[in-house]
Amino acid sequence: MSGHSTNYEFKNPAVKWLDSRLPIFSLMKGQAMDFPTPKNLNYWWTFGGILAIMLVIQLISGIVLAMHYTPTADLAFNSVEHIMRDVNYGWLLRYMHANGASMFFIAVYIHIFRGMYYGSYKEPREVLWMIGVFIFIAMMATAFMGYVLPWGQMSFWGAKVITNLFSAIPFVGDSVVTWLWGGFNVADPTLNRFFSLHYLLPFVLAALVFLHIWALHIPGNNNPTGVEPKSGADTIPFHPYYTMKDLYAIVVFLMVMAAFMFFAPNYMGHADNYIPANPLVTPTHIVPEWYFLPFYAILRSVPDKLLGVIAMFSSLLILLVLPWLDSSKVRSGKYRPMFKWMFWIFVFDCLVLGVVGGNPAEGHWLIIGRIATFYYFLHFIILLPLVGLMEKPKPLPASISEDVLAKSDAKSS
Amino acid sequence: MSTVEEVNQDDDSTRRDFLYIATAAVGAVGTGAAIWPFIDQMNPDASVRALSSAEFDLAPIEEGQGITVVWRGNPVFIRHRTPKEIEEAKAVPMSDLKDPIARNLNAPEGAEATDVNRVVDGKENILVMMAICTHLGCVPVGEAGEFDGWFCPCHGSHYDTAGRIRKGPAPTNLEVPPYKYIDDNKIVIG
Amino acid sequence: MKKLFKSLAIAGILGALMSPQAMASGDGPKNAKNYSFSFEGIFGTFDRAQLKRGFLVYQEVCAGCHGLKLVNYRNLAEPGGPEFTKTEAKAIAAEAEVNDGPNAEGEMFDRPGKLSDKFVSPYPNDEAAKAGNNGALPPDLSLITKSRSGWHGSLKSLYLYSLFNGSGGPEYITSLLAGYADDPHGEEKEGLNYNPYFTGNWIAMPSPLSDDGVEYADGTKATVEQQAKDVAVFLAWAAEPKMEERKKLGFMVLLYMLVFSVLLYLVKKAIWRNVKH
Numbered sequence: 041m042s043g044h045s046t047n048y049e050f051k052n053p054a055v056k057w058l059d060s061r062l063p064i065f066s067l068m069k070g071q072a073m074d075f076p077t078p079k080n081l082n083y084w085w086t087f088g089g090i091l092a093i094m095l096v097i098q099l100i101s102g103i104v105l106a107m108h109y110t111p112t113a114d115l116a117f118n119s120v121e122h123i124m125r126d127v128n129y130g131w132l133l134r135y136m137h138a139n140g141a142s143m144f145f146i147a148v149y150i151h152i153f154r155g156m157y158y159g160s161y162k163e164p165r166e167v168l169w170m171i172g173v174f175i176f177i178a179m180m181a182t183a184f185m186g187y188v189l190p191w192g193q194m195s196f197w198g199a200k201v202i203t204n205l206f207s208a209i210p211f212v213g214d215s216v217v218t219w220l221w222g223g224f225n226v227a228d229p230t231l232n233r234f235f236s237l238h239y240l241l242p243f244v245l246a247a248l249v250f251l252h253i254w255a256l257h258i259p260g261n262n263n264p265t266g267v268e269p270k271s272g273a274d275t276i277p278f279h280p281y282y283t284m285k286d287l288y289a290i291v292v293f294l295m296v297m298a299a300f301m302f303f304a305p306n307y308m309g310h311a312d313n314y315i316p317a318n319p320l321v322t323p324t325h326i327v328p329e330w331y332f333l334p335f336y337a338i339l340r341s342v343p344d345k346l347l348g349v350i351a352m353f354s355s356l357l358i359l360l361v362l363p364w365l366d367s368s369k370v371r372s373g374k375y376r377p378m379f380k381w382m383f384w385i386f387v388f389d390c391l392v393l394g395v396v397g398g399n400p401a402e403g404h405w406l407i408i409g410r411i412a413t414f415y416y417f418l419h420f421i422i423l424l425p426l427v428g429l430m431e432k433p434k435p436l437p438a439s440i441s442e443d444v445l446a447k448s449d450a451k452s453s
Numbered sequence: 454m455s456t457v458e459e460v461n462q463d464d465d466s467t468r469r470d471f472l473y474i475a476t477a478a479v480g481a482v483g484t485g486a487a488i489w490p491f492i493d494q495m496n497p498d499a500s501v502r503a504l505s506s507a508e509f510d511l512a513p514i515e516e517g518q519g520i521t522v523v524w525r526g527n528p529v530f531i532r533h534r535t536p537k538e539i540e541e542a543k544a545v546p547m548s549d550l551k552d553p554i555a556r557n558l559n560a561p562e563g564a565e566a567t568d569v570n571r572v573v574d575g576k577e578n579i580l581v582m583m584a585i586c587t588h589l590g591c592v593p594v595g596e597a598g599e600f601d602g603w604f605c606p607c608h609g610s611h612y613d614t615a616g617r618i619r620k621g622p623a624p625t626n627l628e629v630p631p632y633k634y635i636d637d638n639k640i641v642i643g
Numbered sequence: 644m645k646k647l648f649k650s651l652a653i654a655g656i657l658g659a660l661m662s663p664q665a666m667a668s669g670d671g672p673k674n675a676k677n678y679s680f681s682f683e684g685i686f687g688t689f690d691r692a693q694l695k696r697g698f699l700v701y702q703e704v705c706a707g708c709h710g711l712k713l714v715n716y717r718n719l720a721e722p723g724g725p726e727f728t729k730t731e732a733k734a735i736a737a738e739a740e741v742n743d744g745p746n747a748e749g750e751m752f753d754r755p756g757k758l759s760d761k762f763v764s765p766y767p768n769d770e771a772a773k774a775g776n777n778g779a780l781p782p783d784l785s786l787i788t789k790s791r792s793g794w795h796g797s798l799k800s801l802y803l804y805s806l807f808n809g810s811g812g813p814e815y816i817t818s819l820l821a822g823y824a825d826d827p828h829g830e831e832k833e834g835l836n837y838n839p840y841f842t843g844n845w846i847a848m849p850s851p852l853s854d855d856g857v858e859y860a861d862g863t864k865a866t867v868e869q870q871a872k873d874v875a876v877f878l879a880w881a882a883e884p885k886m887e888e889r890k891k892l893g894f895m896v897l898l899y900m901l902v903f904s905v906l907l908y909l910v911k912k913a914i915w916r917n918v919k920h
Contacts, residue, residue: 079920104491108498121713121786124885126499129490131885132892280914288907295900302893303685304806306789311810314790314882315782324842444919469913476906483899503717503759513747 076275078263086289087151094144101137111235113228116191117316135305142308143297145331159371160262166363168255173359175248185238192313197326200226208349266371274440333397340401341413367428378431386419506643524642528584542568542615551618557629571615582616588623673839675793675814694725697877710764713785717758723887739763779847788812788879813875820871823850
């Protein structure tokens, strides 16, 4: 990061010696402690820190689980049960990793919607946002491959259905699928490569997160007003103000995770995944993990195989161009009366897609799914550009301090 | 001595300092406790611990023969010694031994490394010991070395006919695992 | 803050609606009866006597066709389970014939089971199991309570139901075993038995339990429902042998985190006391 320009005078001679050769202490001090941060960030802004912790938890618990797991079709299921039954604290580590994945997605969805509401994707933070989208996609790939590893019925059939998406590619689709599988069905070679990639991708994710934070520290944080800090009065150092606030939020978030881990560890999973994979019998309803359901719904809403796959991938990739779809110059949704409504309808639409994704694609679910899919794209392609031109934003505060003062005055009067 | 006013002034910040320290302490304790499962998972798991004893039949081993069996994943020598070997071992004066302790988990701790302390009394013809050189863990070769016992080819340790270290870099005698006879010709190791 | 709560509440409700339990309704199996078991709830533990009774039912009734291959005999004596004494568990293990080998002659041989052995399955493989049961495969019961859910249909639209009542696996097993009946339409099917709790309502397994089919050592009256409950509880333990350890540790972890979060909140407030935000 751009930390090399800041020169701190460290008192400890050892620190001084090292820092003059490799300025990690200057970097830490400049980027993690003294970094000027808007003083009005609300609790929705703590999810960045929560996500960093979740990545660390998933990495560590995953590395440890890999010490006991066997990525072979014959042994995978039993090795997971071996972890659950015999390995010291194995049940804890596995439930941590499985529920951790779900909690990771809860946090990332909140983080994304927060960015959308407060316009954090807008100039000059487009690259920051785009890296975020790549992180999201990498997370989905990692989670998908991780879910295959226990080699239960849902693992197997989820893997089969999702890899079969690629068969929709014209001309080469079937060859691509055979290549992905390393055979003529999801089998041992598939499981092995998924394990390898599931171990690799989190480190790619960590690298992307590094870029994400770098890109964040160039313009600095957005904030609930969407007005850039104008003077030192608008900001406070990251440490101890936000380190402590984030830490508090992290512990509260981990409490929710612990509640699931210890008292409803299988709630966010699927019962069928406790049946060993059987390539001859498909479960009655194949449902992906809950965090994929909205995208799964979009896939199934389009009656054409190729177009369905295109629609699903577009629903993700459209996020990349979001900074250029929103025509409003005002960042924060707080000052955009029409957008505010649109935002909540969009959130609702995503939740509806989620429910639809968990239900069979028939009857009224199909119709609801199609409407919700249509609205999803309508929101990005038509409404966002149009509303920015049409709506009349509320007056913006001159600065963060002014906004904060106005609020505390209103409170005290 | 501080005056009452000074105490009052400092009261708030003292309370805050206490809060900070208490929180840090609680956090440190929690972090420490959270690390334990990640360390303990590498210890032998329940299925490994359950496999701690194994039974072996001695009847097929003839005099002058030895077999290597596996216990807890490690090789164990079981040798049916000849009277000559026993005599040789008994004849060694204690002062010649590099390691004077029996290293027998069935004998009292610190027992002298006499031949009888290396075996079960009355069953002196059967010698049971870990086939692990006490130097760096190689498997010694039987009926070899300068003392007609075992010789470790890795770094040249010589053991005698009671498995005691006589020459070379190994510091202690070959270890005798915990075992007992369940009948005349059967032992349980572990 | 108020707004935050409101949006959190909405998100929570919708999130619950979005849970993976959201699946098809339609005219499937009947909802399991919501039996209450001693192991439910935050402080729930297994009833040792019930686990022992359930083990007896498994051993005498189920084990003829259904394996329990993920469970070891040693587990029977471990804390949090039926807690047989080590001697009792050894005797139970010794009754089983374990195929071991090869011996020095290269032959496989049978020997009495040891604590470190896994439960011996009644059939050597799935094909043999099918061949012995008119083509129907009796599933291994090691994870049966975790791989089945008892709630369907209208209850499912209440997604919070599963959050507080679990997946209904043990309830399903109990309901199924105690729920054999005559088909309401008077229909009969060759080799199949009517059971309203089973998917498709026709199950290959004939009603396995009968009143006083086993004799309980503790004097409990062995009605069909009692046996069904007992074996379901035993299987719930078999599927999740670390449940008691999990809940105990979980309570301590949550208690700790509650204290720590309150402290952190106070720290945060103290640090921010002079900043208007």
